Amino acid sequence: MARNLELEDQIGQSGDAATYLVYADWLIEREDPRGELIALEVALEQDPRNVPLAAARDALLERHSLEWLGELAGRPGVRWTWKRGFVDAATIVTTTGTTHAAMYEAIRGLPTASLLRELTFGFIDSDQPEIEERRTRSWQSATDALARHGMARSLRRLVYDDGRERAAELGTLAGLYPQATSLESFEITTKTWARRCALGSMDLGAIVLPALRELKVRSSAFRLENLESLTAALWPRLERLTLRFSGLDCEPRDLISLIDALPPTLRHLSINPGYGVSDPVLFHELVLALARSRLVRQLATLDLSYSCFSDDDAAIILENPDPFRHLEVLDLSETNLNLGTVRRLRAEVDRVVARWGGVIERP
Numbered sequence: 560m561a562r563n564l565e566l567e568d569q570i571g572q573s574g575d576a577a578t579y580l581v582y583a584d585w586l587i588e589r590e591d592p593r594g595e596l597i598a599l600e601v602a603l604e605q606d607p608r609n610v611p612l613a614a615a616r617d618a619l620l621e622r623h624s625l626e627w628l629g630e631l632a633g634r635p636g637v638r639w640t641w642k643r644g645f646v647d648a649a650t651i652v653t654t655t656g657t658t659h660a661a662m663y664e665a666i667r668g669l670p671t672a673s674l675l676r677e678l679t680f681g682f683i684d685s686d687q688p689e690i691e692e693r694r695t696r697s698w699q700s701a702t703d704a705l706a707r708h709g710m711a712r713s714l715r716r717l718v719y720d721d722g723r724e725r726a727a728e729l730g731t732l733a734g735l736y737p738q739a740t741s742l743e744s745f746e747i748t749t750k751t752w753a754r755r756c757a758l759g760s761m762d763l764g765a766i767v768l769p770a771l772r773e774l775k776v777r778s779s780a781f782r783l784e785n786l787e788s789l790t791a792a793l794w795p796r797l798e799r800l801t802l803r804f805s806g807l808d809c810e811p812r813d814l815i816s817l818i819d820a821l822p823p824t825l826r827h828l829s830i831n832p833g834y835g836v837s838d839p840v841l842f843h844e845l846v847l848a849l850a851r852s853r854l855v856r857q858l859a860t861l862d863l864s865y866s867c868f869s870d871d872d873a874a875i876i877l878e879n880p881d882p883f884r885h886l887e888v889l890d891l892s893e894t895n896l897n898l899g900t901v902r903r904l905r906a907e908v909d910r911v912v913a914r915w916g917g918v919i920e921r922p
Contacts, residue, residue: 597644699730706734811844
């Protein structure tokens with residue numbers, strides 16, 4: 560398979576279609592069919608309903624899948640998204656954590672994945688539940704593989720998602736950060752919510768993510784030390800933060816420390832430190848801290864949905880609405896508010912979103 564590292568580097572920096580087409584011409588001159596694939600996919604972007612172009616693209620992918628994807632071609636548990644002749648996104652979904660590492664190592668060896676932008680690690684349930692129950696579902700081997708084999712400089716989004724009822728252990732992320740200097744979006748979901756509060760290993764470590772713009776954490780394995788990691792994190796470009804966790808054993812001062820430590824770049828905050836459980840005292844202190852903080856004044860959206868937010872919490876906003884009036888969205892959906900309180904809130908903060916069971920309450 561022909562490669563031009565200089566052109567790949569230019570594509571990684573500019574990302575414009577013209578540079579891809581220069582690469583396509585270079586490959587076609589060397590009779591490499593991937594040049595035709597690049598040209599077809601660029602043409603399809605301009606004319607996405609062109610059936611002959613799509614059929615020609617699909618035929619090329621099928622004909623050359625072994626050459627372009629190696630041992631992973633047609634392998635169950637790996638899904639691909641192509642963009643302009645390169646693998647743009649890959650999802651590795653397995654029943655055992657060790658396979659994550661082997662598959663990622665294979666991906667890192669693919670020239671077609673040299674511009675990979677999105678990577679997802681997930682799990683599927685075994686067709687032998689009695690065996691699956693005895694396994695420890697963990698992403699540690701995936702993290703270790705990322706640390707050992709490195710990340711493509713183009714990688715911008717990384718997702719860990721257990722996907723089903725049984726939670727997976729995250730393990731420790733300490734070895735990940737030195738390789739993740741270009742990562743812009745990171746999502747961790749290990750969920751059982753209210754029905755089953757699984758305890759799993761979860762060590763976020765000393766977070767250093769200089770390019771990160773978005774972090775989402777949804778977990779029932781979240782602990783005080785994880786909150787402390789977020790409080791001490793170095794992420795000077797962070798714009799979006801979603802924290803949904805249940806069973807957190809912490810004091811109000813721990814949440815207040817996090818609120819005070821979030822960077823001035825943050826514009827969108829979604830937080831619930833007691834998802835699926837009743838922790839009204841802790842949540843009340845959180846709302847008080849937000850009302851008093853400089854953070855809420857810099858936010859565009861504040862999402863407190865699916866929480867124990869109550870009329871007592873709303874009273875904090877009603878008594879001092881000024882810090883909240885500028886918000887583009889204040890999401891209080893699926894909370895313990897009554898409709899009268901929602902209407903009083905809307906009289907002060909007119910962009911309140913409130914819905915129950917998918918039905919939006921309107922003034």
